[in-house]
Amino acid sequence: MDTTEQDWLASYDPRAYTPVAVTVDVVALTLRHGRLHVLLVERALPPYQGRWALPGGFLRAGEESLDEAAAREFAEETGLHGTVEAEAALSRIHLEQLGSYGTPDRDPRMHVVSVAYLAFAPDLPDPQAGTDAARAAWHPVTALDLRPAGRSETAGAPADTHGGGVDGRTGSTEPSHTTEPSETTGPDDPGDLTPIELAFDHARILTDGLDRARAKIEYSPLATAFLHHDFTIPELRAVYEAVWDEKLHPGNFHRKVLSVPGFVEGTGTTTDRGGARGRPRARTYHAGDARLLHPALLRPTRSDPPPDPATPTPAPPTRTTIRP
């Protein structure tokens, strides 16, 4: 076999192999005006020229780890690098690996394996024109086309196996063709009805990232990563409501958060004002030192319990045996 021979060679010198490119892509999520947004960049060059894509770029071989590459890409595309306050903001951002995508045919140029990362960030300023992030913008996830099309390989559980997906980005400048989304006509405009189609299989990656985010805030205190250092319980509730796309019971949520040890720590103060149309000042908190939530803040059950009388369930054949 030819590949066997190659294997043998590669054990001495992996360079004997056909090359594979490795990129790092970031699903960066934030909350703007109470809605979940994702950071996208507009591709200036083919393939998928003009389409929006996840920020990312090639791993610098021999120079950086995957984590470092992800942090670098995020900083570059948000413009958060250089200044002191930018570094401070970066330090509060949560970055975790999401999964790798590597079907051979996703990038027309060559076989590209993309390692995806998931980021939770507080409300950040718009990427400024004139920087590396010139073509970057925050988009509401509801404005994107996340049709379950691209579902390639994989046969495992929902958020388990990963596959497909690949990318190749223009990792840095190219000052022309700058897109400047305005408050009313840009990607933040809810009136923009035609769903945006993403480049490569980034819709699939985004979907996986959203699934992970929704599950993550159940068991970890990472919902606080969407907020600034000090926050109120209602603000924290808004994070959960936006990520889960569910209305939560204010009273029960409040009591539950405070009952989880190490989730939040009171600051002893309250907000300055009561809000727009008048309400009690809320106490402020900051994140506690817990890394896991015990007990967890489970999502409202809606998968099982919705057996409404209309669709009486296709008659369970012989499910769980309950005595013969």
Added chain:
Amino acid sequence: MDTTEQDWLASYDPRAYTPVAVTVDVVALTLRHGRLHVLLVERALPPYQGRWALPGGFLRAGEESLDEAAAREFAEETGLHGTVEAEAALSRIHLEQLGSYGTPDRDPRMHVVSVAYLAFAPDLPDPQAGTDAARAAWHPVTALDLRPAGRSETAGAPADTHGGGVDGRTGSTEPSHTTEPSETTGPDDPGDLTPIELAFDHARILTDGLDRARAKIEYSPLATAFLHHDFTIPELRAVYEAVWDEKLHPGNFHRKVLSVPGFVEGTGTTTDRGGARGRPRARTYHAGDARLLHPALLRPTRSDPPPDPATPTPAPPTRTTIRP
């Protein structure tokens, strides 16, 4: 900048980049004699010659996806390929992506990014000599050195971020230097007291895989992937006890498993015999069609509740605010 120029070039031709090798490694877990085992191969060549490593090999660029490469490696190293019954056995095995590891200095030869997979398998025969899997063997995880040393980069939550880790394997034959573990002196021998050190950062990858496995069987029915098609509730309990390394209450476990919709389905029959020293025949079940467990089978709480009077906890400073 040189790298910027490279980025620009790479947007046309990613081959302009310094090459990175991509490997796929598999953390394959199974149960033998009630204990958790992992599949390892002995490296025939440098680096780490003679050390045990996770099975894996280079991704065949342009030919296969990551999932396919992982399945191929698993089949090769277990010897489960070719025959019909082997294919049948493979179809029952659970394979999911675990994470990617890519610090630049883990492989002395070059920058290697390793995509790790996690596999749950039923008790399989020993890899046969004379095959690709000649140097492969199942090792009890308790015999391995999993000291939390290699903890490289990453700053996220326990099972969140991944980093470090890399590999490079001799993907196929090399019939000399075959290790043939016997029942008494091989890796299955509990008397083997000196912990085995793994090659590369495979100890870290294995640790991540074990963490994932322990969490996974809480919310998914994948514990059944460790068993054959038909099994009893006590057998299923043995899986949980081995993976969690915890004794579970037989009665409560039994009732709980049957109360989760879609977890197991009764076959209507029982085991042939009652067991060694006499006990009731157990009813047999097979896996149901649930993909997620509702409610989950949570691990016995032991992280929070163990504040034994001895170490009175470093005096919680001002945890959760409980009224001013």
Added chain:
DNA sequence: TAAATAGTGTCTATTAGACAGTATGTT
């Protein structure tokens, strides 16, 4: 018969969630 375990019943502490009610602050 003895030993060991499959499987069931029951009780209690904890938790999720529904609901109600009071206090607070802005328009």
Added chain:
DNA sequence: AACATACTGTCTAATAGACACTATTTA
């Protein structure tokens, strides 16, 4: 004054786990 909402109290259903008990099988 009126409205919206922060926050707390209370009740109920569901669940985890402890414990006890019966039935079953082999040495």
